Amino acid sequence: MFGEIMVSARAFVAISILLVLLAYIVPYIILYNINNLGLYVFWLLLTTVEVILALAYLTKGGRGWR
């Protein structure tokens, strides 16, 4: 579905940790008082990016299998 993009293990771990940290920090620093769907979309976007990244990492023959 997401093609044959190769993602290195180090990049995958680093970006994933960054996404998790953003999911914890941004809502409490920036979006805590929001009155529209911005926070909802923000969290959703982080997970969507992680899913795309994970599938690229798992691409057959990619780094995920080494």
Next chain:
Amino acid sequence: MEMIYIFVLALYFITGTIIALISRRIGIKSTIDYYVAGYRLSGLLAAMTYAATTYSAFMMIGLVGFAYATGIGAFGFENLYLLTTTFLLAFFAPRVWKMARERKWVSPAEMIGDLYGSRLLATIVALVYLVALIPYATAQMVGLGNLLEGLGLGYTSGVVLGAVIVFLWTYLAGIWSVASTDAYQGLWMIVAALAFVIWIASYLLPLNGIGLSEAFNILGKEGYLGITDFWTPSVFLAFTLPWIFFAVTNPQAVQRMYMPRDEKALKTMVEYFALFGLAYTVIVTIVGLLARALTITGVFPELKDTRDLVTPTLLNMAPPILGSIVFVSIVAAAISTLDSIILTLSSSASRDLYSKLRVTGNRRGELLVGYLIIIALVLITALIAWFKPGFVVELSVLSSVILLPLAPITIIAWMMPEKVGNKPAPAIMSLIIGSIIGLYIAIAYGPKKAFILTFLGLPASLWILVVSTLVLIIGLIIMDKK
């Protein structure tokens, strides 16, 4: 109205049993076939059984109520589970999948014991699983009793029905019947949830003169789209921390990494599970938020203190056919979680506690013990659920916290199996200390309070994780130097 509910429930049961019977054609010859599908599950089945197992009745009852009462933070909490699970699966599943084949793992306790080279550790891990997951399984059974009691069929009939379905669908073909009925139930869950939210957005809201965008405007004005008072940083951490490690601490989740038949099937499992999880989480939290908008506008009762009643109240307002389909989807979510836990606990008990059979290699004996343990576990959970002791249901809340000390010993073993081999002492110490802290806090403060209890501003779950990780790492370093 009850007749429609009973008819749809009967339809669900009969169809599921036919599917379970058909799955028997696969033929079970060994415990590897029975518990991990002989490592040859298709990608779609693997994804659906992973999704249906991890998403329990909590979603349509607990999370809807949570989003209703505490706002969008509930979505953040559940969404973080999905984000981290997707990462953990993509990063670890390929190597776990490979090692499971090479080393013929069946139960996750056996896996940890094998990696650290200790049967004793496998036995302790199996006992921790039983302590943590029997209350969790019982809570699903209690939920089934409550659901059928709400329908006027009586609490006991719900427990009995749950026990019968779980026994049948587990016994018939082990993981083959569990996975195929999970696929059927997962499909039912997502379709019902989608129909439910469409009905609320396109019928219930307009009926009361509220548009969808107006509903979100109302929620925004009342602060439900931001961080509400409930979701302080420490509460958010306390709720998310045990769940972000669910994929590595819960045996029914770990065991599913062994099962896909090839690399493509494993990738499909991760892909479809993530898509299912994303869709289900969005739908369920939107239901809760829209119900809150209806309460703010005065057309839905205030249920903040009885948030688990939000979905049942909405079902009473829904057309009976939709209400019955959603109702059965909640039953399906409970059953699919329950039978997977029972099967996994059975694999652990027969492989890791009743170890004599593994030594003799008696395949028929192993299977027979597995069947007997399934019967025993179904009877135990049904009996406890029938007596409904409050502490068991409360303890179920803490299952993920009790399992948390398994996170460091599992992750470190997966990352460097060559470093931890034949060094079980630090892992045993880490697991025992972490579990004792969890149980002590549960007994001293009560499970519900223990969940959000903080020390020095940090939740108890974080302390358990930090202590068990430190004990493990320091122990491994000391053993390395010797």
